[in-house]
Amino acid sequence: xxxxxxxxxxxxxxxxxxxxxxxxVPLSNPVQEQRAKAVMAELRCLTCQNQSIADSNAAQAQxxxxxxxxxxxxxxxxxxxxxxxxxxxGDWVSFVPPAREDTALLWAAPLLFLxxxxxxxxxxFRR
Amino acid sequence: MIPELGHxxxxxxxxFALLQAAAxxxxxxxxxxxxxxxxxxxxxxxxxLTLGAFAALTWAFWVSDFSVKLVAAxxxxxxxxxxxxxxxxxxxxGSLLLWVLVMALAGAAVALVPTALGERFRVRVLSVQAFxxxxxxxxxxxxxxxxxxxxxxxxxxxxLNPLLQDPGLAFHPPLLYAGYxxxxxxxxxxVAGMLENAVxxxxxxxxxxxxxxxxxxLTLGxxxxxxxxxxxxxxxxxWFWDPVENAALMPWLAATALLHSIAxxxxxxxxxxxxxLLAVAAFSLSMMGTFIVRSGLLTSxxxxxxxxxxxxxxxxxxxxxxxxxxxxxxxxxGRVAEGRQFALVSRESALVANNxxxxxxxxxxxxxxxxxxxxxxxxxxxxxxxxxYFNRTTLPMLFVAAVLMGIAPWLGWRRSGTGHLAARLLPxxxxxxxxxxxxxxxxxxxxxxxxxxFAAAAWxxxxxxxxxxxxxxxxxxxxxxxxxxxxxxxILGATxxxxxxxxxxxxxxxxxxxxxxPWRAELKDVRPVAGPNWTAIEATLxxxxxxxxxxxxxxxxxxxxxxxxxxxxxxxxGWWGGELYSVLGKPDGSxxxxxxxxxxxxxxxxxxxxxxxxxxxxxxxxxxLRLPSRVRTVAQExxx
Numbered sequence: 001x002x003x004x005x006x007x008x009x010x011x012x013x014x015x016x017x018x019x020x021x022x023x024x025v026p027l028s029n030p031v032q033e034q035r036a037k038a039v040m041a042e043l044r045c046l047t048c049q050n051q052s053i054a055d056s057n058a059a060q061a062q063x064x065x066x067x068x069x070x071x072x073x074x075x076x077x078x079x080x081x082x083x084x085x086x087x088x089x090g091d092w093v094s095f096v097p098p099a100r101e102d103t104a105l106l107w108a109a110p111l112l113f114l115x116x117x118x119x120x121x122x123x124x125f126r127r
Numbered sequence: 128m129i130p131e132l133g134h135x136x137x138x139x140x141x142x143f144a145l146l147q148a149a150a151x152x153x154x155x156x157x158x159x160x161x162x163x164x165x166x167x168x169x170x171x172x173x174x175x176l177t178l179g180a181f182a183a184l185t186w187a188f189w190v191s192d193f194s195v196k197l198v199a200a201x202x203x204x205x206x207x208x209x210x211x212x213x214x215x216x217x218x219x220x221g222s223l224l225l226w227v228l229v230m231a232l233a234g235a236a237v238a239l240v241p242t243a244l245g246e247r248f249r250v251r252v253l254s255v256q257a258f259x260x261x262x263x264x265x266x267x268x269x270x271x272x273x274x275x276x277x278x279x280x281x282x283x284x285x286x287l288n289p290l291l292q293d294p295g296l297a298f299h300p301p302l303l304y305a306g307y308x309x310x311x312x313x314x315x316x317x318v319a320g321m322l323e324n325a326v327x328x329x330x331x332x333x334x335x336x337x338x339x340x341x342x343x344x345l346t347l348g349x350x351x352x353x354x355x356x357x358x359x360x361x362x363x364x365x366w367f368w369d370p371v372e373n374a375a376l377m378p379w380l381a382a383t384a385l386l387h388s389i390a391x392x393x394x395x396x397x398x399x400x401x402x403x404l405l406a407v408a409a410f411s412l413s414m415m416g417t418f419i420v421r422s423g424l425l426t427s428x429x430x431x432x433x434x435x436x437x438x439x440x441x442x443x444x445x446x447x448x449x450x451x452x453x454x455x456x457x458x459x460x461g462r463v464a465e466g467r468q469f470a471l472v473s474r475e476s477a478l479v480a481n482n483x484x485x486x487x488x489x490x491x492x493x494x495x496x497x498x499x500x501x502x503x504x505x506x507x508x509x510x511x512x513x514x515x516y517f518n519r520t521t522l523p524m525l526f527v528a529a530v531l532m533g534i535a536p537w538l539g540w541r542r543s544g545t546g547h548l549a550a551r552l553l554p555x556x557x558x559x560x561x562x563x564x565x566x567x568x569x570x571x572x573x574x575x576x577x578x579x580x581f582a583a584a585a586w587x588x589x590x591x592x593x594x595x596x597x598x599x600x601x602x603x604x605x606x607x608x609x610x611x612x613x614x615x616x617x618i619l620g621a622t623x624x625x626x627x628x629x630x631x632x633x634x635x636x637x638x639x640x641x642x643x644x645p646w647r648a649e650l651k652d653v654r655p656v657a658g659p660n661w662t663a664i665e666a667t668l669x670x671x672x673x674x675x676x677x678x679x680x681x682x683x684x685x686x687x688x689x690x691x692x693x694x695x696x697x698x699x700x701g702w703w704g705g706e707l708y709s710v711l712g713k714p715d716g717s718x719x720x721x722x723x724x725x726x727x728x729x730x731x732x733x734x735x736x737x738x739x740x741x742x743x744x745x746x747x748x749x750x751x752l753r754l755p756s757r758v759r760t761v762a763q764e765x766x767x
Contacts, residue, residue, distance in 0.1 A: 056362075094513075097516055
């Protein structure tokens with residue numbers, strides 16, 4: 001609770017968040033801005049609670065937004081931008097879980113559950 | 128003095144719970160009817176005493192008695208009256224006291240409401256319910272005493288988290304708890320049904336109102352929580368797939384499946400064992416939700432107190448009940464025959480499909496919520512499972528469910544023909560096609576997900592409406608159709624507010640304006656304002672559409688006095704079913720303010736849909752009663 005209150009203070013307080021970060025400037029190319037926004041929505045704000053950097057008012061989120069925009073404007077693919085952040089901050093920064101061996105069960109879950117269900121139902125009808 | 132009386136009342140209530148649990152168990156075993164019959168007065172006494180304990184705690188909060196530790200830690204003398212009252216359950220101990228109160232009141236209701244299953248079954252249910260209550264009483268009295276004193280008493284309290292100082296707090300937790308407790312009654316019916324070997328249509332008829340009521344309350348609680356998060360957090364979203372949200376969604380999904388499978392037991396005496404398992408699962412998930420939220424496994428607004436010993440206590444409690452129930456299930460499942468058979472194309476099959484999809488969604492939400500914790504605990508990587516995962520996995524299933532929900536009510540029980548379906552579903556098909564064409568041509572929407580969302584909403588909405596307009600509809604059927612209509616309305620709101628949303632995040636000086644399509648928002652003013660226990664900076668935004676003024680938004684950045692904490696208050700205004708939503712951010716040091724503005728078409732339909740769903744659930748309690756014919760004719764004329 002205390003940590004939460006401090007985190008909130010850090011997020012919201014203009015006094016503590018120095019120096020002021022330059023404000024958001026959308027990219028002039030609307031297609032690129034759209035792409036940048038899609039990336040922002042899937043990156044996690046590291047100082048907030050379960051909030052994407054697209055939604056957050058935190059200074060760090062703002063800095064990350066700027067980074068995303070710069071990279072998209074430089075012609076980087078959205079996937080490469082995300083990879084850059086994962087490289088720098090770890091898997092935790094991406095709301096999209098990685099597709100790896102240790103997350104195989106996670107990604108297989110929907111088909112697994114549907115499969116088990118269908119098998120149970122099928123067995124019932126065969127009887 | 129009054130807190131001590133409350134504490135005493137709580138101990139006495141716990142003793143009556145013990146009596147209520149033990150007397151029927153021994154009485155039914157020894158065939159001593161007089162002993163078993165003690166359960167009813169015990170339930171009533173327990174309810175009255177718990178009510179007394181709750182009143183005592185409320186009194187302590189109301190008069191700001193800071194010698195009570197809980198009040199000192201969570202209240203403040205300057206807190207507005209409403210929050211002094213709702214603050215009673217805005218903390219760990221108080222919320223548990225609310226839980227046992229709702230549970231005791233439900234017990235009193237079981238003791239008083241006439242039952243078709245006989246007195247023996249009633250006392251059995253009361254006994255099972257008291258066993259569950261006992262655990263919570265023990266937790267409350269031994270590990271979370273709300274009446275603990277503080278010596279010396281501080282002169283001032285620490286205040287309540289500002290995010291919780293909102294009217295939403297008055298309703299959101301009590302609604303959810305009432306829903307959870309309703310599921311505990313269904314659980315007690317299931318366990319009693321197994322112990323008494325009474326599972327069948329009559330049992331289902333007696334259990335169903337509790338399930339429907341619990342489901343409706345849970346639906347309301349979740350919808351309200353979503354709306355609260357939407358306007359209070361100031362992030363612009365309405366569902367974040369936060370673990371705490373998921374903790375409430377899981378019992379809801381289980382209850383939804385249960386509500387549908389219990390209809391099969393009631394009508395056709397099939398799916399008995401599966402229905403019992405769902406009843407056990409629904410309540411277990413309610414407990415798990417409380418456990419996840421209260422144990423401090425997650426840090427969030429909901430985690431009032433982080434205390435590992437409490438987490439352990441709750442976990443043991445949960446293991447005891449779930450383990451016990453599953454053991455009884457394993458022993459009884461053999462005796463509970465699966466009931467009668469049905470063909471592949473039938474109402475039963477459609478309801479089985481509902482159960483399959485709801486259970487799969489439940490499984491996915493469960494795995495997605497617990498996976499990061501499990502992986503980290505196992506020494507693996509720290510990962511985030513966020514909205515992209517949940518949306519990609521659950522939305523396709525929701526789509527299939529919506530399509531089936533349009534068809535299922537037209538199928539007959541046991542074995543259904545399909546010849547009549549084309550004619551019945553023609554209007555829904557036309558509506559779905561029409562809305563997709565409209566979205567493509569008029570709004571230029573190209574996203575396949577959004578188009579499918581619109582199609583599903585139109586299909587299900589029109590199919591449900593055409594059931595409502597039929598002759599001789601029972602309240603049961605009408606409730607089902609209204610609830611399904613609610614789902615369609617929510618899908619429409621979610622799809623439209625997502626696909627048609629416009630958003631701008633800009634830094635502006637007073638006098639600057641944002642242009643966004645037909646919308647124009649001008650920053651008129653930024654000035655300080657004061658409330659009862661906060662001060663704020665408030666911006667004034669004049670919004671025009673096509674040059675005509677439509678609304679003035681006043682987003683605030685609030686600084687609370689106790690505890691000292693800042694919150695953002697969104698400035699909102701309604702526009703048809705949609706909303707204009709603005710958030711005031713930070714100044715940049717050179718006289719500019721960060722302003723976040725959204726236009727969210729039809730976003731309010733999301734919560735209106737939730738209300739409709741809950742209303743449908745309550746309507747279904749009316750059973751075989753028919754809609755008054757006059758209402759029907761009026762509705763038919765309105766359509767014709």
